[in-house]
Amino acid sequence: MKIAVAGKGGAGKTTVSGTVARAFARAGHEVLALDADANPMLGVSLGVGPERTELLLGVRQGLETGEVEHEPTIEGMVERFGADAPDGVRLVVASRIDNDSPGCQCCGVSPDQLLRELEGGDRRTVICDLEAGLGTLARLEPGNADAVLVVANPSAKALEVARRAIEIAEDKTEVIVLANRVRDHADLDAIRAVLGDRELIVIPEDPSIARADRDGLAPIDLDEDSPGVTAVVALVDRLAGAPVPA
């Protein structure tokens, strides 16, 4: 299975992606977490820590600097450039822009290409944290992802981005909308007013997740029973079907 996570910056994509990945792993899946953001942060919410996240090499940059001699396969890149995260999750950073001459983005390995070519299937679950905005979704083709999670928090800007993301993605794949950081009915009403009467996975405002974000920890490590983490785990249980026996 391949799942991409989209939304406005700050809506909670990375926090959701990291927690979804960990929850799939705990349900017995082999999980590949693909960080497709040029500003890669997924390591933080997976529990790798900000310092180690900062040291992870992007596949694109690794190939450019000649880290691999032969024509690499996609699986070879995952093997060579991936890092281990808790619960057996394998983390791969597609590309990071960290200098003022990052080169032509049309050439070389792109996050789009990794998302397209990585195999999900029965063997493994790929969770892809997209760059903020709509670029990757606009280029997504049917079959690139089995589902897109659109993350929206109750602000006018995040909802406008979510509305557009749903419009772009729903012709291509299954779309699941996550209403994040919901405090009360007024928040839910604000979300429904923009996104209409569709199913919403509600993730309540959660002080434990806020603390994890503040301190650079994985929410699932800080408190796996907090209301927000519980809501994400319930979604994963639904997507994963019955837990895989160990």
Add this chain to the structure above:
Amino acid sequence: MRLAVVGKGGAGKSVVAGTMARVLARQGERVLALDSDLLPGLTLSLGLGADPALAPMGEAAEKDENGRWRLKPGIGPARAVQRFAIDAPDGIRLLQAGKTPREGLEPIMGSFNAYYRVVHRLGDVKSFESWTMLGDLPAGPRHIAFDWAPFARTYVVVVQPTAQSALAGRRVARIVRMREGLKAVYIANRVTGKADVTHVERLVGERVIAALPADDGVAEAERLGLAPIDHAPDSPAVAEVERLVATLANL
């Protein structure tokens, strides 16, 4: 002043950029606001709503014989601003690259290319010398690295008190400082007290030049899609933006 506002998504870039633009315009500056974000944000914080009558720059561009985009003959930077910038409150002029439509990026590629060429030539226009230019950049490092705000001399890096926001802030400040003559300054946003300011300063490794308090008025403006300076003009966050503007003027 020549400014660009950068940072992680959700850090509050557009709120800061939109409010700074309004404050400067009210002080009598001629302000050109520059929006290269493909997502809505700045228009809301300026007080224009989500979908103002757009003047997309598509008409400014054409493809040459090799299929590459270029500005149409006769369209220079001054003409482009005159024709394609739209009016925002307090006399601000707003130039936008364009927003991603349902069909994807293809329909706005002309507009996007025209915008990039125009911002690179804003420095050629004598009559703009006295203007304040203020860019609101999309989340992350991409537009800094690819030089979407060549007019900017000072980059305002917005950081809220979270590890990810600080990490993103450090990354973008590092890229800005690789370019000669460019400054990067940090501001903290949505702080609930001195401890949050200290937390941000510890995470980014230096002092911030302003700290905007977490503010119910601004939060409500965000929820409603209104300009903070219209919805909560007396809020502490707006007052801190006024101080920030004064600090930047004296840098």
